[in-house]
Structure formats: C-alpha cells, structure tokens
Amino acid sequence: MSLLEARDLTIGYGHTTVADGVDLAIEPGTVTCLLGPNGIGKTTLFKTLMGLIPQLSGTIRLEGDEIAQLSRPRIARHIAYVPQAHPAEFTYTVLDLVVMGRTAYLGTFGAPKQTDYDAATAALEQLGISALAERDSTRISGGQRQLVLIARALAQQSRIVVMDEPTASLDLANRILVLDTVRNLAASGLAVVLSTHEPEHAFLVADQVAILGRDRFVTGPVADVLTPSQLSALYGLPLEVETTPSGRHVVGPAASDQIQP
Numbered sequence: 001m002s003l004l005e006a007r008d009l010t011i012g013y014g015h016t017t018v019a020d021g022v023d024l025a026i027e028p029g030t031v032t033c034l035l036g037p038n039g040i041g042k043t044t045l046f047k048t049l050m051g052l053i054p055q056l057s058g059t060i061r062l063e064g065d066e067i068a069q070l071s072r073p074r075i076a077r078h079i080a081y082v083p084q085a086h087p088a089e090f091t092y093t094v095l096d097l098v099v100m101g102r103t104a105y106l107g108t109f110g111a112p113k114q115t116d117y118d119a120a121t122a123a124l125e126q127l128g129i130s131a132l133a134e135r136d137s138t139r140i141s142g143g144q145r146q147l148v149l150i151a152r153a154l155a156q157q158s159r160i161v162v163m164d165e166p167t168a169s170l171d172l173a174n175r176i177l178v179l180d181t182v183r184n185l186a187a188s189g190l191a192v193v194l195s196t197h198e199p200e201h202a203f204l205v206a207d208q209v210a211i212l213g214r215d216r217f218v219t220g221p222v223a224d225v226l227t228p229s230q231l232s233a234l235y236g237l238p239l240e241v242e243t244t245p246s247g248r249h250v251v252g253p254a255a256s257d258q259i260q261p
C-alpha cells in the first residue's frame with residue numbers, strides 16, 4: 001500500500017476544472033518532483049492531496065484511508081506542508097515558529113510541552129540552524145526562513161513532507177542546502193513531494209517525476225519523463241537535455257541562437 005495514492009483525480013474550484021486524469025502514488029523513502037508551467041495547478045494539486053480543498057472527482061487515499069474521512073489533526077500527523085516562503089507577519093522566535101509544527105499533537109487549547117520543544121529543537125539541529133532558535137523569525141534571511149519552515153515540517157514528525165517550490169528565491173548555496181536536505185529526508189525514510197520550476201533539480205533529487213501539462217498528467221522515473229520531447233511540450237518551446245562530463249543534466253533551448261539561462 002502506498003503512503004498516499006490518487007486515482008483518476010480531477011482538481012479545481014467549484015465548477016472550474018484545473019486538471020484531470022491525475023494518478024499518483026507516493027512511496028516512503030522517495031522524492032517526487034512536480035513540474036509544470038505557472039498557473040497550471042501545482043499548488044491546487046498539493047492542497048487537494050492534503051485534503052485542504054475537495055477533489056472534483058476521483059479518490060485520494062492516505063495510508064489506505066479515504067482522505068475526506070480523516071480529521072485535520074490526523075492528516076497533519078501524516079503530511080507536513082512547507083508553503084512557499086512568504087515574509088513572516090508575526091514576531092515569533094524561530095523556536096516558537098517551529099513548535100507550531102506540533103499543533104496536531106496538542107489538544108484543543110493545549111500548550112506545547114517539553115516533548116514538543118524537544119522535537120522542535122531536534123528539527124533545528126537536523127538542519128544545522130540551532131543558532132537561529134531565539135532569533136525573531138521576521139528578521140532572518142529568505143534562505144534561513146525556508147530552512148525554518150522545513151524545520152517546522154520536520155517537527156511535525158509526519159511520514160510525508162510536501163514542499164511548494166522550496167528552492168524559489170534562494171541563492172545557490174541555500175538551493176544546494178535545501179536539495180541536500182530533501183535527499184537526506186528521503187534517505188531517512190520520509191516521502192518528499194516538491195514542486196519546482198527547475199527541471200535540473202528534478203534530475204538531481206527525484207526518484208519519480210510528475211508533470212502537470214496543459215492536456216495531461218504524466219508520472220514515471222526521471223529518465224523516462226524528463227525527455228527533450230516531454231520538456232519541450234511542457235514549456236512550449238524546443239528544449240534539449242545535455243549531460244555534462246560529470247554526469248549532470250542541463251536543460252536549455254535547442255535553438256543555438258537563444259539565450260541559455
């Protein structure tokens with residue numbers, strides 16, 4: 001049984017379909033990368049998979065149970081969400097922000113206990129950011145904030161971590177740090193699902209790739225899905241995949257007179 005499984009899913013809002021024909025299985029110890037152009041429905045798919053918005057049709061099972069039948073705290077004990085990093089609004093310390101990952105374990109109006117602070121401290125240590133614990137979470141860099149949000153998800157001690165564009169707006173060093181963290185989480189047995197606009201990141205970390213295109217949803221191993229023809233169709237321009245001497249994959253325009261990003 002998969003940790004999370006979607007079958008023949010249609011996602012959207014009210015009477016508006018955003019995508020259909022979504023079949024996806026998430027397994028422990030793996031990284032799944034979701035790619036797709038802006039506005040295609042990646043965040044909508046994540047929110048639907050987490051039971052935050054209802055699917056229009058199809059089934060979603062979390063460890064075998066129909067997601068619509070599960071309470072929010074129960075889902076939160078299975079799936080942690082790392083949203084796109086927005087500037088913080090409230091002046092919590094980093095430690096208090098990470099402790100919020102424990103909400104699903106607290107009763108109604110329950111205050112965090114020592115075990116919750118221990119889990120938050122361990123998450124900060126795991127990401128190498130313990131030194132930030134007492135800092136004001138509104139006064140840290142964008143990269144540090146992304147790591148803090150990942151720490152909050154780790155404190156949740158769920159088996160699945162869903163990350164919405166976790167490397168967006170990060171500098172090169174922090175992108176590498178986040179991608180390393182993603183691989184390490186999968187190596188420790190978690191299932192990580194992340195969206196990205198960087199196909200190269202999928203080549204680096206993914207076991208499975210899902211692409212949400214204009215007319216279809218495709219999943220499979222990286223080498224099968226991230227082909228020049230699939231990528232070209234996905235982004236609507238001729239693309240090629242080059243392999244560097246060290247074995248890295250680089251995606252760029254096939255036309256030699258176009259700028260290589």
Ligand SMILES: Nc1ncnc2c1ncn2[C@@H]1O[C@H](COP(=O)(O)OP(=O)(O)OP(=O)(O)O)[C@@H](O)[C@H]1O
Nearest residue numbers: 012013016018036037038039040041042043044045
């Ligand atoms: N709450 C909402 N109600 C109605 N439509 C919405 C809502 N949120 C998003 N949409 C629409 O659903 C579509 C998919 O949006 P979504 O945010 O899921 O795309 P995305 O692939 O995550 O985009 P991006 O890569 O730009 O972040 C868009 O057309 C968007 O305008």
